Amino acid sequence: MYQEERLIEILTYLSNERRISVEKICELFGVSRDTARRDLVKLEEQQAILRTRGGAILPSTRNKIKDYPNRLQTDSGEKFHIGRKAASLIRNGDKVILDASTTVQSCADQMKELDCTVITNSINQAEILSNKANITIHLLGGQLHKEHRFLYGTSVIDRLAKYYVDHAFIGVVGISEHGLTIAHEEDGMVKRKMIEQAKQVTVLADHTKIGITDFYQYAGLEDIDLLITDRAPCLEFQELLSTHKVELVVTEEETSL
Structure with a gap:
C-alpha cells in the first residue's frame, strides 16, 4: 500500500475512533513503527492531525457561525x-x-x-x-x-x-x-x-x-x-x-x- 493510501485510511479510522496509536497503524497496515511515525508526521504537516505521545488525535474543529x-x-x-x-x-x-x-x-x-x-x-x-x-x-x-x-x-x-x-x-x-x-x-x-x-x-x-x-x-x-x-x-x-x-x-x- 502506498503512503497516500495509508494516510486516507488513517484519517478514516480517526473520523470514527477520534484517536490512533503507532501500534495500531503497524497492526492495520503491516508497517514498521518508523513508517507509522513518518505517516503521522506527514499528516501533521498537512494540519490534518495533532500528534500525541505514541499516536495522534484529530484536532478540535469549530465551524464558524454563518451570518x-x-x-x-x-x-x-x-x-x-x-x-x-x-x-x-x-x-x-x-x-x-x-x-x-x-x-x-x-x-x-x-x-x-x-x-x-x-x-x-x-x-x-x-x-x-x-x-x-x-x-x-x-x-x-x-x-x-x-x-x-x-x-x-x-x-x-x-x-x-x-x-x-x-x-x-x-x-x-x-x-x-x-x-x-x-x-x-x-x-x-x-x-x-x-x-x-x-x-x-x-x-x-x-x-x-x-x-x-x-x-x-x-x-x-x-x-x-x-x-x-x-x-x-x-x-x-x-x-x-x-x-x-x-x-x-x-x-x-x-x-x-
Missing part, C-alpha cells in the same frame, strides 16, 4: 416544519417572546393573525410580524448586532425584566448534556432573561444542534419545558430530556403519518 441571511438558507425545510409546529402552540390572547434565531423566524413567518402580543429583540421577527394585523409587537431596543440582526445590551435585559409572558420560543447553536449554548455571550444573556420571564419555554432546534456544545451556556435542560426538533434524537439523549422533565416533539414523525 443571518446564510443561516436562513440552511436546512430551511427542517426549520419550516419546526416553525409551523411552534406557531400552532400560540393562541389568541397569548403574550409570547420570540428570540432572534432563524428557526424562530420560521415560527414568526407561520403565525396566524391572532390577537396576541409578541416581544422580540429581532428586527427580522418584528418586520415579519408587522404585516400581521392583529399582533402587537414590542421591539426591545438596544445595540444592534449587524451580522446576526439581534438587539442586545443592558437596556434589552432591563426592559425584558418588566415583562411576564405565557411562552418563550428560543433557538440554540447547541443543546446537549451541558444545556443550551450559543456562540455569542451577549446573545446568550438576552436569551437567559427571556427564559426567566416565561411560564413555558420551548426550544426550537433541528437535529444538527442536538449533542452540540458551543461557547456560552445560557440555560440548563432543567430550564426548558419543550423541545421541538425534526428528527428523533438518540435514546440516550431522550432519556436525558426525560430526566429533566423536557417534553419532546419530533416533526418528522408527524409529517410521516
